[in-house]
Amino acid sequence: MSPPKVPDGATRGWIVPIGGGEQKEHDPVILERFVQLCGGRDARIMVIPTASRLADTGERYKRIFTELSAGEVRVVDFDTRRDAGEAGRLEEIAECDGIFLTGGNQLRLATLLGGTGVARLLRERNANGVHIAGTSAGASFLSEHMIAFGEDGVTPHAGSVTLAPGLGLTNRVVIDQHFTQRNRLGRLITALAFNPFLIGLGLDEDTAAFIGPDQTVEVEGSGTLTVVDAAKLKFSSMDQAGPNDSVSMLGLTMHVLVRGATFNLHTRHASAGALAVTKE
């Protein structure tokens, strides 16, 4: 699933991966910004808790978004692939301003929604201006190339990451979450070692990448966003590495960004500049 075509005259909605563990009550800057982006008191937000196996995940986010004064919050869950083709639920998705994918397991999202009407509609809605955020597993799922699972550690080795197709709202990045907390640099770099066209985004907990329609990433929250850019890579040994071998990569570019910093996915230019004005 490659990024959907944005129709003439339309502007793509924002894509907002969050590294998990975002503040929900005390100073919830990320969720608050998402509500504002979707229209604040007019915002109709749809929560999809499908990644989670906990019964109250959807209701919990409904309460949080309601406390943040969103106009209307609904929860739509999908337990089977048949659910993901049901007309009534698709209509609810068609009518919102923002969609929020909770954490859990990204392979629940991919196996339940991949190739269904829900996946098609999410892509089509984003191309037409609906903002889509995801936290933890929900963040991983947003991109075309998704980290399904992997091993912790700082340095890359060939078998440390398993990629799978994701939702495909963007194809420029591969997203990892709980980045500092779970020591995931090695597996993110490994993901780039296969094919260096990707840009790696490593999101700490309580940290979000607000990816605007102009391909500028704006960092929000209390942690760091680690950007690994392989555009100038001179060499990758992935083609010669066995599953347990370390991988050699020469010429990676890395940026560690905090709130207010930006990175442009098109020009690959990083800036430490002030937080850009929220576009609504």
Next chain:
Amino acid sequence: MSPPKVPDGATRGWIVPIGGGEQKEHDPVILERFVQLCGGRDARIMVIPTASRLADTGERYKRIFTELSAGEVRVVDFDTRRDAGEAGRLEEIAECDGIFLTGGNQLRLATLLGGTGVARLLRERNANGVHIAGTSAGASFLSEHMIAFGEDGVTPHAGSVTLAPGLGLTNRVVIDQHFTQRNRLGRLITALAFNPFLIGLGLDEDTAAFIGPDQTVEVEGSGTLTVVDAAKLKFSSMDQAGPNDSVSMLGLTMHVLVRGATFNLHTRHASAGALAVTKE
């Protein structure tokens, strides 16, 4: 790398994955059809032997295509990522009617060409009508989601396949080669278990899938093309499977096709009908 946009008025070139071991001297129907597709005696064919580490792979295919009366055959190889940005070599690619990627190791193609000017140009040329074929490793590389490596066997288990980003001429399929010969059904099904939007193409040796601009796949050669379609999948257990666990999938559709049969990637309709007329 998602499929490049086809400009208004242009027609995408054919995409031709071959399962490896294609006949080269006695009755080379696949290579012959590729030459005809590219213009026969007027065809300018570019051979890229980068997947291979053997010194004579490029020259061998040059000889074969010349014997098949192609108008002009050149070999361009890339040993480093720097080579893949060199203007002279890019110009040669820009001027041909057909491009042929040899076998070897698909991760040599992805690590050397991914994110370089060569990858961009191959995508752009295909969108503008240049036909691109690949055999064995060259076949695997053609699609957006590529099988990097995996294990043999008939049934799926979670750790049996490693996906990586490929060239991305098409994003609808995941391609496997030497399919019957190396017993690869299990890993192809596993690839679909992650995200059922993919269509699996399992190509036997001496067998090719000629994928036309209208998304119809035409089978050529002496073996079978196995199509695994997960569009009607009811359930995948991949989200619950550990690395060595078997994976459950309910509702896969499978077609085994021989020369003359077709499968439409858009409608997902298979036909045993007569070999379609070669379009030039």
